[in-house]
Amino acid sequence: MKPFSRIETLWGIMSVGAAIVALRLFDLQVMEHAAYWGAAERNRVQVIHETAPRGRFFDRNGVLLASNRLSFSVVYFPREAAAEKELEPLSRALAPELRLAPGDILGKLREAEKEKTTIRLAEDIPLREMFRLSELKVRYPGIYLVREAQRDYPDGVLAGHLIGYLGKMAPRAWRHLKRLGYRIDSRVGRFGLEKVFEDVLRGQDGGIDLEVDARGRLQRILGRRAGVPGNDVYLTIDSKIEKAASDGLASSPTRRGAAVAIDPRTGAILALVSAPEFDPGDFLSEEVTPGSVSEFDRAISGTYPPGSTFKIVVGAAGLNNDKFSIKDQVLCKGFFDLGPQVFLCWNHKGHGLISWYRAVAQSCDVYFYEMGLRTGPGLIEDYERRFGFGAKTGLSLPGEAAGKLAGPDSLPRGRRRWRQGDTVNLSIGQGGLLATPLQMATMIAAVAQRGKRWRPYYTDHxxxxxxxxxxxxxxxxxxxxxxxxxxxxDLEQALALVVSSGTGAAAAIPGLEVRGKTGTAQNPHGRDHAWFVGYAGLPGEAARIAVAVLVENGGHGGSAAAPIAREMFRAAFRDQTKSS
Amino acid sequence: MRRDIDWVFWGSLFLLALFGLAAVASAASPLPHYGQILRRQIEALAAGFLVFGLAWRWPYPVYQGQAKLIYAVSLALLVLVLVVGASHKGHRSWIEFFHMTLQPSELARVGFIIVLADYLSRREKFMDRPAAVGGAVLLAIPVLFLILREPDVSSALTFIPIILAMLFCAGARPAHLLGFLFWGSVSGGVILSYLFFSARYPGGEDAPWPAIFLMRAFHRVLPFAVSFALPFALAAGWRRFAEFLGVRIRLARAMRWAAIAAFGFVCAVSALHALKDYQKKRVIAYLVPESHASGASYHSQQSKIAVGSGGLLGKGLFSGTQSRLGFLPERHTDFIYAVVGEEAGFVGAMGLLLLYLLLIRRILVAAKAAPDRFGSLVCCGVAAMMGFEFLVNAGMCVGLNPVAGLPLPLVSYGGSSLLATFWALGIVANVYSRRLRMEF
Structure with missing residues (x-):
């Protein structure tokens, strides 16, 4: 054994130890540097967020439908874990100032401590209370006042169902969304277009970066980041028409129903109303919880028997296939005898000897019973499909219903056979056929364009x-x-007669070419639903607006629905005609 | 005079001290008593250089003559601290007099190196016997016992590598050292695995059989201790017993190892009963980090974050967020290396590491050049002390080993550690100055 080999071995052991430390240093400081740098930054930087303005909604003419206004919020940012004892006195001191229960505040404070994240204690504080609260800031560290953008709906209920509303995230949803930069007290679109356009509307929140020490005490303000507002969405909605429909439905007999207006030339939706409406702004305060108002959008999710408005489809099917001609006459005695069953006309006195134009204008049921039988159920069902029944229109809104076809190929579950009586019922839009107001609007819009079917849409740009x-x-x-x-x-002329001298006279506007069809749909839920589908344009021009109006249990289409349609037409042409 | 000085050794020593002063100045700056801390550290450094200078001129053979006295004084100081010592965070490790605090265990460590070097140098001929190892251990036991009474486990642990290194360099048979190491690893392994299993399977359900065996063994110490001590006793007494019987049956070598293992097991179980809760928690935090969100593993995690966030070049002196904002615990004492890593980066931390290696290399050069066995062994002991303390402290700061309350010699804040280290290094300098004049 060489004299110093043991000392050299000792040196070797220590060198190996030093090499391990050096490797570890290299791993931590060079390889994993970014991760540890991030951890150190998260340690020292606390952020008080300032909600950025959310993108606005405009109608097609630039009228604001949803906007933002400046507001002040009280924010708490968590401090050292040992502050648990301080939370209770703090919540008791804040309760009278914020007009909240101390228990609620304590709950929020605890949550903030648990998640180590800032939390809003109160939002939208009026300016005069701001000054009182700014004293609190001095007395209680951790309390901050921040300016932020608060959602604002200038017209209240207008287009409420379409615009939708914002709400807080469910705690479970937040766990998923926080990776996308949402905070525990962020508001997200929960319904309607606010939900559909969430990614577009959402701005990038600004904030104040604070440097804190290990015990959560503020050291200095690192800087203020300006928020980036969300993107503005211009809808195809015309707020004048929307307003007319909204007011019309609100003063209808039952105040329940839907109205849809479409530009037949493009498919752009001009109005989409479901009554009763709600004010999206109500959801911003804590009191209104989702579900407490009617969120059901009758215009796209409600399905109803189309009633006599369906006679347009029956007529198109029969005439186009020469199953009957406009000259064919039928004697209406007020009822129709099918052997085992008798079917009534709505006019029990009977229409007498009647042919195509008068039958449509007066909406004679007996005439269509006869023509429906001549046309045959298979052909009618084929035309249902052609006019878009039984299928979603493709409007990208959640909750759109497809309705239901009726005919020998679409027998309801449990039914074996299609009977002649079923054809009779189908001829006047009854018996199993169901359609949404939106589908009815696209149907009549197609008629206005002589068959061109555009997909309805609501985004202009x-x-x-x-x-x-x-x-x-x-x-x-x-x-x-x-x-x-x-x-x-033949169809156009008949529909013009409906308005000029028939059941739809209430929709007429001097100086405009208005065509349409009324409907009074029997249903198992009570009084008849009132329908009006129609379109209007300046004389000699293509129709600019097609509407479908439904008043649930409103009675006659001519008296309950047609006047609402008239007001919508009038709103659409307010600038063009002085003759109203 | 010029030949008396190892310039590289002095240079690295001076640079380390300077490095340490800068690190302490930065780490302690946000603390309330910053001025006082800095003043004390400068005073301690000045006193340290004085001690170094004295020790450098003081002929080291004098220590060998006074080894018994040094041993007695060390023990006396360690007893004194238990009687009049000031208690801080549950440790009674400091004696206060005038305006100074003295940590006797730091001085006792250097004292013990001298005593052990004296003991081993006088047993040059008998180093191949197990008694040499046993004697060294017996010498350490009173010192360790007193230090563990404070209780200061980390400090006591530093004696083990010192003893091992000095025995090794003194020429003890590797088999004996391996036996000693085997005993140590059995005790350590049993302690670690018991703590690991008790943290992983708190209720004892679904535990694998070794875990159940360990936990039962822990709760019924006596029967287990007896059943394990039996083969040990048998092994120890076998030769005499066999001679008495007049037969020549050699006990299998494996039996001796079994006996060592049994002894280790008994030691481990007794140690587990003696360990304080916070000490167990530290080890558990290292073994099962997820079992403690905060506390010991929090410290380790924050230290890793500090070092890792420093990157290649560091955040700059006085600019480390982890240390300045208090996320790093004990930043100017135990975790000073993490501050260096954060503020001076990989370059700074590696620089410190290389300075240490250079210093240790020069100590070992002195050990090889020493004119006698005693001087050489003292140098080996000092090298082992410096090396082990550096590796354990740096390893703790980068999360390689559990948190241990050891200072980084020459760098950490703390007067006693500085004085003891300077004293030890001064002796090394003196050994070097008396080196054999023929080579180098």
Missing amino acids: IVYSGELGTYRQKPHLLGKIDLKSEVWA
């Missing part, structure tokens, strides 16, 4: 901040209903 520019929604042609041009002419 979105103005992105930065370099993304503007996104403009293009109309999308779904297809064309191919009818002979004389059949279209």
Whole structure:
């Protein structure tokens, strides 16, 4: 053994130890540096967020539907874990100032401590109370006042169902969303377009970065980051028409119903109303919880028997296939005898000897019973599909219903056979056929365009901040209903007669070409639903607006629904005609 | 005079002290008594250089003559601290007089190196016997017992590598050292695995059989101790017993190892009963980090964050957020290396590490050049002390080993540690100055 080999071995052992430490240093400081740097930053930086303005909603003419206003919030940011004892006195001191129960405040404070994140104690504080609260800031460290953008709906209920509302996230949802930068007290779109456009509307929150020490005490303010507002969305909605529909439904007999207006030339939705409406602003305060108001959108989710408005489809089917001609006459005695069953006309006195134009104008049921039988249920069912019944229109809103077809191929569950009586019922839009007001509007819009079916849409354009520019929604042609041009002419003339001298007289506006069809749909839930579908344009021009109005249990379409349609037409042409 | 000085040794020593002063100045700056801390550290450094200078001129063979006295004084100081010592965070490790505090265990460590070097140098011929190892251990037991009474486990642990290194360099048979190491690893392994299993399976359900065996053994010490001590006793007495019987049956070598293992087991179980709760928690936090969200593993985690966030070049002196904002615990004492890592980065931490290696290398050079066995062994002991303290402290700061309350010699804040280290290094300098004049 060499004399110093043991000392050299000792040196070797220590060198190996030093090499292990050196490797570890390299791993921590060079390889994993970014992760540990992030951890150190998270340690020392506490952020008080300032909610950025959310993107606004405009109608097609630039009228504000949803906006933001400046407000003040009281924010608490968590401090050392040992502050648990301080939370209770703090909550008791804050309770009278914020007009909240001490227990609620304590709960929020505890949550903030647990998640080590800032939390809003009270929002939207009026300016005069601000001064009183700014004293609190001095007395209690951890309490901050921040300015932020608060959602504002200037017109209240207007387009409430379409715009939707914001709400707090469910705790479970937040766990998933916090990776996307949402905070525990962030508000997200919970319904309607606020939900559909969440990614577009959401701004990037600004905030104040604070440097804190290990015990959570504020050291200094590192800086203030300005928020980035969300992107503005321009809708195809015309707030004048929307307002007319909203007011009309609100003063209808039952105040329940829906109205849809579409530009038949493009499919752009001009109005989409479901009554009773709600004010999206109500959801911003804590009192209104989702579910306490009618969120059900009758315009897209409600399905109803179309009633006599369906006679348009029956007529198109029969005339286009020469199953009957407009000259064919039927004797209406007020009832229709089908052997085992007798079907009544709505006019029990009978319409007498009647042919196509008068039958549509007066909405004679017996005439259509006869013509429906001549046309045959298979053909009618085929035309249901052509006019878009039984299928979603493709409007990208959650909750759209597809309705229900009726015919020998679409027998309801449990039924074996299609009977003649079913054809009779189907001829006047009864018996199993169900459609949404939106579907009815697209149907009549297609009639106005002589068969061109556009997919309904509500986004006109979105103005992105930065370099993304503007996104403009293009109309999308779904297809064309191919009818002979004389059949279209017969239909148009009949629909014009409905308004000029028939059941839909209440929709008439001097100086405008208004065409339409009323409907009075029997249903198992009570009084008849009142329908009106129609379209209007300046004389000699293509129709600019097609509407479908439904008043639930409103009675006669001519008296309950047609006047609402008239007001919508009038609103649409307010600038063009002085003759109202 | 010039030949008396190892310039590289002095240079690295001076640089380390300077490095340490800068680190303490930065780490302690947000603390309330910053001025006092800094003043004390500068005073301690000045006193340390004085002690170093004295020890450098003081002929080291004098220590060998006074080894018994040094041993007695060390023990007396350790007894004194238990009687009049000031208690701080549950440790009675400091004696206060005038305006100074003295940590006797720091001085006792250097004293013990001298005593052990004296003991081993006088047993040069008998180093191949197990008694050499046993004697060294017996010498350490009173010192360790007193230090463990404070209680200061970390401090006591530093004696083990010192003893091992000095025995090794003195020429003890590797088999004996291996036996000693085997005993140590059995005791350590049993302690660690018991703590691990008790943290992982708190109720004892679903535990694998070794865990159940260990936990039962812990709760019924006596029967287990007896049944394990029996083969040990048998092994120890076998030769005499066999001679008495007049037969020549050699006990299998494996039996001796079994006996050592049994002894280790008994020691471990007794140690487990003696360990304080906070000490168990530290070890558990290292073994099962998820079992403690805060506390000991929090310290380790924050230290890793500090070092890792420093990156290649560091955040700059006086700019470490982890240390300045208090996320790093004990930043100017035990975790000073993490401050260096955060503020001076990989370059700074590696620089400190290389300075240490250089210093230790020069101590070992002195050990090889020493004119006698005693001087050489003292140098080996000092090298082992410096090396072990550095490795354990740095390892703790980068999360390689559990949190142990050891200062980083020459760098951490603390007068006693500085004085003791300077004294030890001064002796090394003196050994070097008396080196054999023929080589180098």
